[in-house]
Amino acid sequence: MRIGAIEAGGTKFVCGIGNEQGHMEEWCSFPTEHPETTLAKVSDYFRDKGVVTIGIGSFGPIDLKPDSPTYGYITTTPKSDWENCNVVGILKREFPVPFGWDTDVNAAALGEVTWGAAQGLDNCVYYTIGTGVGVGIIAGGKRIHGLLHPEGGHIRTRRHPQDHFAGLCKFHGDCLEGLAAGPAIEARWQTPGSELPTDHLAWEMESFYIAESITTSILLHSPQKIILGGGVMQQMHLFPMIRKQVVHNLHGYVNVPELLQHIDQYIVAPGLGQHAGLYGALALGIEALNQVKTDSSVSL
Amino acid sequence: MRIGAIEAGGTKFVCGIGNEQGHMEEWCSFPTEHPETTLAKVSDYFRDKGVVTIGIGSFGPIDLKPDSPTYGYITTTPKSDWENCNVVGILKREFPVPFGWDTDVNAAALGEVTWGAAQGLDNCVYYTIGTGVGVGIIAGGKRIHGLLHPEGGHIRTRRHPQDHFAGLCKFHGDCLEGLAAGPAIEARWQTPGSELPTDHLAWEMESFYIAESITTSILLHSPQKIILGGGVMQQMHLFPMIRKQVVHNLHGYVNVPELLQHIDQYIVAPGLGQHAGLYGALALGIEALNQVKTDSSVSL
Numbered sequence: 001m002r003i004g005a006i007e008a009g010g011t012k013f014v015c016g017i018g019n020e021q022g023h024m025e026e027w028c029s030f031p032t033e034h035p036e037t038t039l040a041k042v043s044d045y046f047r048d049k050g051v052v053t054i055g056i057g058s059f060g061p062i063d064l065k066p067d068s069p070t071y072g073y074i075t076t077t078p079k080s081d082w083e084n085c086n087v088v089g090i091l092k093r094e095f096p097v098p099f100g101w102d103t104d105v106n107a108a109a110l111g112e113v114t115w116g117a118a119q120g121l122d123n124c125v126y127y128t129i130g131t132g133v134g135v136g137i138i139a140g141g142k143r144i145h146g147l148l149h150p151e152g153g154h155i156r157t158r159r160h161p162q163d164h165f166a167g168l169c170k171f172h173g174d175c176l177e178g179l180a181a182g183p184a185i186e187a188r189w190q191t192p193g194s195e196l197p198t199d200h201l202a203w204e205m206e207s208f209y210i211a212e213s214i215t216t217s218i219l220l221h222s223p224q225k226i227i228l229g230g231g232v233m234q235q236m237h238l239f240p241m242i243r244k245q246v247v248h249n250l251h252g253y254v255n256v257p258e259l260l261q262h263i264d265q266y267i268v269a270p271g272l273g274q275h276a277g278l279y280g281a282l283a284l285g286i287e288a289l290n291q292v293k294t295d296s297s298v299s300l
Numbered sequence: 301m302r303i304g305a306i307e308a309g310g311t312k313f314v315c316g317i318g319n320e321q322g323h324m325e326e327w328c329s330f331p332t333e334h335p336e337t338t339l340a341k342v343s344d345y346f347r348d349k350g351v352v353t354i355g356i357g358s359f360g361p362i363d364l365k366p367d368s369p370t371y372g373y374i375t376t377t378p379k380s381d382w383e384n385c386n387v388v389g390i391l392k393r394e395f396p397v398p399f400g401w402d403t404d405v406n407a408a409a410l411g412e413v414t415w416g417a418a419q420g421l422d423n424c425v426y427y428t429i430g431t432g433v434g435v436g437i438i439a440g441g442k443r444i445h446g447l448l449h450p451e452g453g454h455i456r457t458r459r460h461p462q463d464h465f466a467g468l469c470k471f472h473g474d475c476l477e478g479l480a481a482g483p484a485i486e487a488r489w490q491t492p493g494s495e496l497p498t499d500h501l502a503w504e505m506e507s508f509y510i511a512e513s514i515t516t517s518i519l520l521h522s523p524q525k526i527i528l529g530g531g532v533m534q535q536m537h538l539f540p541m542i543r544k545q546v547v548h549n550l551h552g553y554v555n556v557p558e559l560l561q562h563i564d565q566y567i568v569a570p571g572l573g574q575h576a577g578l579y580g581a582l583a584l585g586i587e588a589l590n591q592v593k594t595d596s597s598v599s600l
Contacts, residue, residue: 061555075555076555123444123445123446123447137520139440140439140440140442140443140445142439142442143440144423144521144522145440145522146422146522146523147518147523147524147554147556147558147559148522148554150519150521150522151519151522151553151554152519154553155516156457156458156515156516156549157456158456158458158459159458171551172549172551212456215455216455216516217520219455220435220437220450220452220521221520222446222448222451223446223447224446249472253376253472254361254451256448
């Protein structure tokens, strides 16, 4: 069975075709431009490919409420061209198949519990730290939705004592994304992160902020695994710094071996590498197809 | 059917007997002393009452993993008498009935979604702010467990710019509980909170800290309702101050009418008043009984 997967990111789109076993047969990628252009490219990619379902993990905020008139839309995004864009509706016109739909980071978390570093776990938090910061959460085996969906990139963390940078978030200035996303590193030091030496103060600050938010996640979600993806996390030297800071922050309060003895297996890179979101979209597609099958067997 | 309910708090125990409809027929309360003394009083209360199941919402940290050898224990609590106390095991010896078991705050959250201010909702966060700070969370209709269970009272919030108090938490100093629980208010101002006038700076700081943590909860859990209980929240003038600060913190980013237009119905007092935990324990008892019924019907 051919299953379509779309990772709809704010910077680029990745489209792929895979199967139920999590094998991705092919994929392609293109920059995120005006929705009309971008979604036309998506349609071109999937045309005549015979997909039986499509899963989409999208940048947001998005509307996830199945009974909402704007279900399937990207809603109040700062990327103004995409504001109130009916992503699912537009694609469904050409591809009348079941669609799975969630945030890019919830999709990535789903990909990781299905085939990646958190395989088989019921509770997992996935952070992406790149051009923005996003958080996807699986709790009790389900992706967290609720009032809207998590927007954990915008939490307010403590400030590093030596950091006086105002922050870049359009909404909040110095929220986590405003302080720790790639563009914030570059603006603070007037140098792209990839050009800063590993012993630069930038990385102490970066690991401080990421550790603050992970500490909060541990205390509020009690995940069995924390996965850190995104462009900034390609700086692998951040991992040990972050782990050390998290242990320092918790100060032995959450007394479990996963934190006290095996934190190197607890805070990890994505098992699916940079494709967690795409594999997650594949899993969303499979879920949507199974849902339709369940619904029709119930109605029989 | 007579269902036993125990709210096992760090300061006091409340025991009650209710039915499946959420009617509490009777209850009693006594201070939390040495476990031997306290659990003997619990046994005395339930003896010959004919309860068919007992639910317990307990202070923690507690062991919630059904397959763990210390399931049903209070584990690493700072209340040293209670450390590694086998609460469920001790009571089960005298009352061989199904037991429900969760944290006091997860129980309170369950009580509120079952019969209280969040009735029928799938996503809800319950804060208690009293002698300590605790957070109970329902996500996707389930209480969050995971690695352990949430310990949201210990998250690190930003500091109020005028607050130089070191904080009282034995583990973390100035975590949320260390700064915002009742004893912290009293230690900071050398006056019990109940004696401070409503326009005192203490309340601006208190609402600042509670709003910081609620902002984080909204961004990480996306709850449909936030419920604030506990002794400190008897200061009803805190509610409008907290709501205003939360709206200020979010700055319009989470663009939903619940936050922008109806926040007075979004951040609320417990519908079950000071008995949310006890009713939650009742709901845990009912759940445990139903679970046993389901398991035995499956095994038939």
